[in-house]
Amino acid sequence: MTAALRLLAGSGLGDLLAHPFLQRAYLAGIPVAALAGAVGYFMVLRAEVFTGDALSHVAFTGALGALALGIDPRLGLFAATVGIGALLGVLGDRGRADDVLIGTVFAWILGVGVLALSVYTAGGRAATNGGAGVTVLFGSIFGLSSTRAAVAAVIAVVLLAVTLVIARPLLFASLDDAVAAARGVPVTALGIGFLALVGATVAEATQAVGALLLLGLLAAPAGAALRITRNPYAGLTLSAALAVVAMVVGLTTSCLVPRLPPSTAVLAVAALVHAATFRPAGAPSPSRR
Amino acid sequence: MISHVVLPAVVPPAVLRASSADFYLPLSWNVVEDVRQVLSFPFMVNAVRAGTVAAVLAGVVGWFMVARRQSFIGHTVAVVGFPGAAGAVWLGMSATYGFFAFAVIAAALIALASGSGHDGQAPGEDSAVTGTVHAAAVALGFLFTSLYGGFTGSATALLFGSFLGVTAGQVQLLLAVAAVAVLALVVLARPLLFATVDPAVAAARGVPVRAVSVAFLLLLAVAAAEVAQVTGTLLVFALLVVPAATAQALTPRPAASLALTVVIGIVIIWAALFVAFYRPYPIGFVLTTFAFAAYLAAVTWRYRARALTRLRTRLSPAGGGWATGRATDARDAGVPS
Numbered sequence: 001m002t003a004a005l006r007l008l009a010g011s012g013l014g015d016l017l018a019h020p021f022l023q024r025a026y027l028a029g030i031p032v033a034a035l036a037g038a039v040g041y042f043m044v045l046r047a048e049v050f051t052g053d054a055l056s057h058v059a060f061t062g063a064l065g066a067l068a069l070g071i072d073p074r075l076g077l078f079a080a081t082v083g084i085g086a087l088l089g090v091l092g093d094r095g096r097a098d099d100v101l102i103g104t105v106f107a108w109i110l111g112v113g114v115l116a117l118s119v120y121t122a123g124g125r126a127a128t129n130g131g132a133g134v135t136v137l138f139g140s141i142f143g144l145s146s147t148r149a150a151v152a153a154v155i156a157v158v159l160l161a162v163t164l165v166i167a168r169p170l171l172f173a174s175l176d177d178a179v180a181a182a183r184g185v186p187v188t189a190l191g192i193g194f195l196a197l198v199g200a201t202v203a204e205a206t207q208a209v210g211a212l213l214l215l216g217l218l219a220a221p222a223g224a225a226l227r228i229t230r231n232p233y234a235g236l237t238l239s240a241a242l243a244v245v246a247m248v249v250g251l252t253t254s255c256l257v258p259r260l261p262p263s264t265a266v267l268a269v270a271a272l273v274h275a276a277t278f279r280p281a282g283a284p285s286p287s288r289r
Numbered sequence: 290m291i292s293h294v295v296l297p298a299v300v301p302p303a304v305l306r307a308s309s310a311d312f313y314l315p316l317s318w319n320v321v322e323d324v325r326q327v328l329s330f331p332f333m334v335n336a337v338r339a340g341t342v343a344a345v346l347a348g349v350v351g352w353f354m355v356a357r358r359q360s361f362i363g364h365t366v367a368v369v370g371f372p373g374a375a376g377a378v379w380l381g382m383s384a385t386y387g388f389f390a391f392a393v394i395a396a397a398l399i400a401l402a403s404g405s406g407h408d409g410q411a412p413g414e415d416s417a418v419t420g421t422v423h424a425a426a427v428a429l430g431f432l433f434t435s436l437y438g439g440f441t442g443s444a445t446a447l448l449f450g451s452f453l454g455v456t457a458g459q460v461q462l463l464l465a466v467a468a469v470a471v472l473a474l475v476v477l478a479r480p481l482l483f484a485t486v487d488p489a490v491a492a493a494r495g496v497p498v499r500a501v502s503v504a505f506l507l508l509l510a511v512a513a514a515e516v517a518q519v520t521g522t523l524l525v526f527a528l529l530v531v532p533a534a535t536a537q538a539l540t541p542r543p544a545a546s547l548a549l550t551v552v553i554g555i556v557i558i559w560a561a562l563f564v565a566f567y568r569p570y571p572i573g574f575v576l577t578t579f580a581f582a583a584y585l586a587a588v589t590w591r592y593r594a595r596a597l598t599r600l601r602t603r604l605s606p607a608g609g610g611w612a613t614g615r616a617t618d619a620r621d622a623g624v625p626s
Binding site for chain 2: 050213217
């Protein structure tokens with residue numbers, strides 16, 4: 001609180017940027033946002049936003065389950081989201097999960113999360129870290145240690161590289177999976193791999209903005225980019241860029257406005273960007289080039 | 290350190306109950322006696338009544354939701370009850386208003402911003418709108434709870450429900466809203482089913498497809514807001530989607546699966562309340578586990594039935610796969626091409 005007051009009293013952005021907790025937040029937040037924007041673009045293109053929603057709830061259960069069992073929550077996060085993501089891909093058709101199947105599975109996963117939360121809070125471990133449920137749900141990017149921020153950044157960069165490597169075949173498979181399959185693209189394997197990638201992205205973003213909010217970071221920049229351009233590579237870049245803008249503007253705003261939580265600020269910027277691209281029915285579509 | 294980053298401890302009501310009281314009653318083998326014991330507590334009577342009404346409402350609306358493949362929208366209008374209730378409490382109003390207002394606004398936003406159907410729209414653009422509304426609403430809810438300060442304990446109650454704290458007044462309100470919603474759905478049912486099964490033909494036959502779908506979204510919002518007050522915003526979804534998915538896996542006939550949905554929902558809720566009364570597991574976990582088990586059983590049964598049918602057609606001498614196959618082969622061989 002005192003730090004925040006001093007920040008407010010201090011003149012302008014320069015002092016603010018010098019503050020280590022904000023630097024750490026940028027360090028982790030920018031790569032994670034770029035990753036979420038890029039993966040989210042494919043997610044929207046493949047009409048798999050609901051899968052992202054389901055995986056974000058899996059993240060909640062995974063992290064709390066790990067806490068309840070007394071292991072590192074990040075391990076539980078990644079294991080649960082990547083595992084369930086791949087599982088949904090395997091159960092679905094051509095590596096795409098079915099709406100009803102997703103809904104049913106994640107309703108149950110959420111129930112298991114409730115159990116984990118109750119075991120964790122009742123088990124006495126909560127005394128050391130009482131707000132864990134809230135932290136997992138809503139994120140705590142200003143509370144990252146420098147090690148954790150660096151690890152999150154490195155993982156995000158690696159995942160972003162993976163996304164770019166599979167971008168071309170994935171794009172083909174997303175836009176027309178029948179033709180792609182006929183041309184020898186491994187459509188099913190790509191679909192399953194992509195859902196595992198979404199899972200890893202979700203686990204990363206949970207640490208930044210929380211399990212309940214990361215959906216906006218995945219969906220909003222991508223939705224805006226798709227409305228602005230039809231060129232897939234331009235759209236992919238734009239989506240990642242918009243997500244980074246939302247992250248940076250959100251984090252900075254949250255520092256300047258003391259009672260505004262960082263994840264709310266990030267999401268508000270992302271949602272505003274998406275809303276700004278709204279075109280009423282009948283308006284001309286963006287060109288394909 | 291910035292104050293709003295650190296949040297106070299969260300204690301869900303189920304845990305409070307488990308830790309403060311070791312008064313779990315013994316479960317006997319006499320089920321009738323057990324049920325009588327459960328219902329001797331007024332709060333359990335209220336919970337059973339509220340749960341039954343919620344199961345019927347969620348079942349009927351959820352059946353259409355699953356048939357229309359709108360689970361994501363259903364989940365979203367359910368979740369926005371959280372910022373609604375948090376905002377209402379922050380402003381000092383009853384959470385009920387917040388639940389309804391936010392759910393209806395979210396449904397209207399989704400209906401307005403999606404389905405504009407310009408040419409070359411990517412398949413996921415509508416769901417991107419839903420996802421953005423969803424996340425932005427939850428972000429708002431988080432803001433409200435942190436503005437309210439000492440409210441985070443009930444954030445968990447809002448998210449995960451307070452089944453056992455339902456009052457008699459709430460049950461009456463629930464019943465009234467459910468009656469109106471089910472009545473509206475009965476009026477809407479035929480055109481809605483038509484527009485669901487084949488929107489193009491329905492539009493050609495003069496069904497106002499767009500208006501019907503918007504009306505259904507608003508109805509879905511009202512139902513979700515209503516049920517969320519009992520089950521918590523995160524678990525409404527289990528009641529909306531799982532009984533309907535289970536029933537639709539069992540039978541393709543609309544009337545039969547609709548009736549089955551309601552029955553399955555009621556049975557799941559009753560069983561969950563019964564178990565949660567005798568054992569210290571949170572009701573959300575028990576409820577979703579029963580629901581998921583029912584779904585798994587239905588899907589397994591369907592696969593088994595299909596495999597049996599396939600086996601039977603193959604083995605039967607008349608019109609079987611092998612026999613016909615050979616006959617066709619022979620005919621093909623006999624006719625020079």
